[in-house]
Amino acid sequence: MEKYRAIPQGFMTVGELAKKMNTTVRTLQYYDKEGLLSPSAESEGGRRLYADKDIILLHQIQSLKYLGFSLDDIKNRLVSLETPAEVAAALTEQAAAVSEKIAILSEVLQAIEKLRAETLQMQTVDFRKYADIVVNLQLKNEFYGLIKHLNSDMLDHLRNRFDMESGTALMNTINRLLDEMIELQDNGVPPQGEQGQAVAKAWWDLVTEFTGGDMSVLPQLLNFAEDADSINKSFGEKWQAAEGFLHQALAKYFEELGVNPFEGVKQ
Numbered sequence: 001m002e003k004y005r006a007i008p009q010g011f012m013t014v015g016e017l018a019k020k021m022n023t024t025v026r027t028l029q030y031y032d033k034e035g036l037l038s039p040s041a042e043s044e045g046g047r048r049l050y051a052d053k054d055i056i057l058l059h060q061i062q063s064l065k066y067l068g069f070s071l072d073d074i075k076n077r078l079v080s081l082e083t084p085a086e087v088a089a090a091l092t093e094q095a096a097a098v099s100e101k102i103a104i105l106s107e108v109l110q111a112i113e114k115l116r117a118e119t120l121q122m123q124t125v126d127f128r129k130y131a132d133i134v135v136n137l138q139l140k141n142e143f144y145g146l147i148k149h150l151n152s153d154m155l156d157h158l159r160n161r162f163d164m165e166s167g168t169a170l171m172n173t174i175n176r177l178l179d180e181m182i183e184l185q186d187n188g189v190p191p192q193g194e195q196g197q198a199v200a201k202a203w204w205d206l207v208t209e210f211t212g213g214d215m216s217v218l219p220q221l222l223n224f225a226e227d228a229d230s231i232n233k234s235f236g237e238k239w240q241a242a243e244g245f246l247h248q249a250l251a252k253y254f255e256e257l258g259v260n261p262f263e264g265v266k267q
Contacts, residue, residue: 011041011049021058028058036061036075067091068098111137114144122148129155139164143171143235161212170210175235177203181242181249191249197256200249204261 007013018025031037032048037057039048051154057112064074081087111134117132121127131153137143147155162170179198189195 007043007047007049011051014039014048014050017050017055021055021062023058023062031058031061031071034071034073044148055065067100068094118145118148128152132159135164138169140169141171160212170206173206175238177206178238178242181245182238185242185245191245192252196245196249197253200246200253203246204250204253 013019014025014028028037032039037054038060040051040054041049043049051089061071061074064078065071069078078090083089084114114137115133121131122129132147133144136147151159158167177199184191184195184199191197191200
C-alpha cells in the first residue's frame with residue numbers, strides 16, 4: 001500500500017467515501033477488516049485513502065448485499081464465479097432463499113395480526129398466554145383462540161400434560177371423532193347402537209386423557225364447548241352438528257357403566 005504525505009488528487013478519505021456512497025465509516029472499516037474492501041493507499045498520518053477503483057468495488061458489494069447475499073458469499077463464493085451460467089445459478093439459488101424468507105415473514109405478519117386481535121379481546125395483559133398463542137400459531141393450530149378463554153390453572157394443566165406433538169394429535173383426534181359422529185348421524189345410525197357407543201367410548205377416553213382423571217377440569221371443558229363457535233367458527237359449526245348425537249351416545253354409555261362422571265361437578 002502506497003503512503004502519501006497529503007491526500008493526492010483522485011483519492012478520498014474513508015469519511016468522504018462513506019458520504020459519497022451513502023454508507024458509514026464503521027461499515028467501511030468492517031469491510032477492510034474482513035478483507036472485502038481495503039484502501040488503496042494510506043497517508044503518513046495513518047488515514048485510509050480510497051481510489052476510483054475502490055468505489056467500483058464498493059458499488060458491487062452494495063449491489064450484491066441489496067440482493068440478499070451475505071458478506072461471506074460475496075467474499076468467498078461470488079468473486080470466484082467465471083461464467084454467466086455460474087452467476088445465473090447463484091442468482092437462482094438466492095431467489096429461492098429470498099422466496100422462503102418472504103413466505104416466513106408473511107406467516108409472521110399474519111401471526112402478529114392474529115395475536116393483536118386476541119390481545120384486544122383479552123381483559124388483562126398476560127404474556128404467558130401471548131406466548132401460548134404464538135406457539136399455537138406456529139403450529140398452525142386453528143384452536144389458538146381457545147387460549148384466551150382458559151384460566152391459569154387450566155393452562156398449567158395443559159402445559160404439564162401435553163407437548164406440541166401430543167397436543168396437536170389430541171386436537172386432530174377430536175376433529176376426527178366429531179366428523180365420525182356427524183357421518184353416523186347423517187346415515188341414520190342410532191347413538192345407542194354399537195357404532196354410536198364405540199364413538200362415545202373413544203370420546204370419553206379422550207376426555208379422560210385430557211383431564212388426567214381430574215374431573216375438576218370438566219367445567220372449563222363444558223364452557224369451552226358452549227362457546228365453541230366464538231372460539232373457532234368451523235369447529236363451532238362442527239360441534240353444533242355433532243352435539244346432540246354425542247349427548248345421547250354418552251348418556252347410554254354412562255348408563256351401561258352405571259356411573260355419572262358429571263355428578264357433583266360444579267359448572
